[in-house]
Amino acid sequence: MGKVIAIANQKGGVGKTTTAINLAASLAATEYSTLLLDIDPQANCTSGIGLEEDEADASIYEVLIGEVPAAEAVITTEMPFLDVIPSHINLVGAEIEMIDEMQREEILSSALPQIRRKYDFVVIDCPPSLGLLTLNSLTAANSVLIPVQAEYFALEGLGQLLNTIKIVRQHLNPDLEIEGVLLTMFDTRLNLSNQVAQEVRRYFGDKVFETIVQRNVRLSEAPSFGKPAILYEASSKGAKNYMALAREILENNEEYIESHHTNGEEGTEEALDEADPAAGEEQSSNPKQPSEKEPSSEEEQDEEAPAEDEGVTEAIGEASDPEGESPPADDFSL
Numbered sequence: 212m213g214k215v216i217a218i219a220n221q222k223g224g225v226g227k228t229t230t231a232i233n234l235a236a237s238l239a240a241t242e243y244s245t246l247l248l249d250i251d252p253q254a255n256c257t258s259g260i261g262l263e264e265d266e267a268d269a270s271i272y273e274v275l276i277g278e279v280p281a282a283e284a285v286i287t288t289e290m291p292f293l294d295v296i297p298s299h300i301n302l303v304g305a306e307i308e309m310i311d312e313m314q315r316e317e318i319l320s321s322a323l324p325q326i327r328r329k330y331d332f333v334v335i336d337c338p339p340s341l342g343l344l345t346l347n348s349l350t351a352a353n354s355v356l357i358p359v360q361a362e363y364f365a366l367e368g369l370g371q372l373l374n375t376i377k378i379v380r381q382h383l384n385p386d387l388e389i390e391g392v393l394l395t396m397f398d399t400r401l402n403l404s405n406q407v408a409q410e411v412r413r414y415f416g417d418k419v420f421e422t423i424v425q426r427n428v429r430l431s432e433a434p435s436f437g438k439p440a441i442l443y444e445a446s447s448k449g450a451k452n453y454m455a456l457a458r459e460i461l462e463n464n465e466e467y468i469e470s471h472h473t474n475g476e477e478g479t480e481e482a483l484d485e486a487d488p489a490a491g492e493e494q495s496s497n498p499k500q501p502s503e504k505e506p507s508s509e510e511e512q513d514e515e516a517p518a519e520d521e522g523v524t525e526a527i528g529e530a531s532d533p534e535g536e537s538p539p540a541d542d543f544s545l
């Protein structure tokens with residue numbers, strides 16, 4: 212039963228896709244069978260791994276709307292241990308189509324067990340938002356990896372992300388862990404990068420990966436050749452950084468891997484059910500349209516839980532209200 216790691220940060224351009232592709236490829240290079248799942252309508256992961264638009268018969272879109280089972284959307288890559296479920300621009304519509312579904316935050320987690328058992332790791336590339344697609348990913352995931360760009364305003368918006376994680380834990384996926392915070396695009400020549408690294412470590416402590424991904428032009432070139440850096444230029448700093456990240460994640464997950472490295476022999480659907488008790492029932496039994504949502508005071512949002520008759524998606528939508536956005540502060544509790 213593979214470990215599902217969602218790569219999430221609603222901030223754009225922080226290195227989510229680069230991390231998803233290169234982490235997945237590095238795990239696969241270490242012979243851990245890995246599924247790279249692209250759930251971003253931008254489909255950067257899909258093209259970055261070498262798939263042409265419309266090359267695939269099915270994408271995550273068809274999986275989410277229930278048209279095909281996940282297994283049928285899986286595509287093999289030139290790496291023997293790496294498979295992909297591609298995305299497609301029509302995924303933009305999925306969020307709207309999903310909004311009327313019962314338990315709409317749990318569609319992915321219901322679709323995944325069928326294929327999860329085939330893999331040691333499932334790496335999900337999330338879009339730059341805290342919408343339904345990211346919520347589905349966080350609900351289906353065992354852990355979330357948060358890339359943070361070593362730049363000005365690195366911590367901006369992270370309070371919102373952590374609040375979302377907290378809400379998901381309370382209502383949808385109590386076992387969701389933080390896999391780690393990853394510093395990306397680190398420029399060794401810049402004092403600023405070091406300052407940001409210090410700041411991030413001050414807030415997140417040992418949740419920050421020891422591995423730091425440096426700014427490396429090979430990492431930005433590789434996707435246009437449809438390759439992970441390890442295949443494009445294995446000796447590049449970028450490829451090495453992501454191999455180091457994979458090793459660090461493997462070390463951190465030794466226990467999990469030992470107990471789950473079964474390649475699907477065990478009955479795993481029960482295991483997933485256990486990890487995901489009917490937590491969604493309460494809030495999903497009466498899903499409301501976003502337009503119907505009642506304004507709730509900031510105080511209530513801070514109280515974490517959405518009101519009883521309110522969907523989790525709405526609660527997060529409200530918590531994401533820019534006015535409610537708190538600067539990165541002491542409540543970065545993980």
Ligand SMILES: Nc1ncnc2c1ncn2[C@@H]1O[C@H](COP(=O)(O)OP(=O)(O)OP(=O)(O)O)[C@@H](O)[C@H]1O
Binds near residue numbers: 229428432
């Ligand atoms: N370590 C790095 N060194 C150099 N360039 C990088 C590095 N990481 C990412 N990039 C480049 O930065 C840009 C943004 O990275 P990426 O697409 O991975 O971010 P993202 O968080 O997935 O963006 P979005 O939020 O739009 O999905 C891309 O052009 C990518 O090639």
Ligand SMILES: [Mg+2]
Binds near residue numbers: 227228251253255
């Ligand atoms: Mg991306």
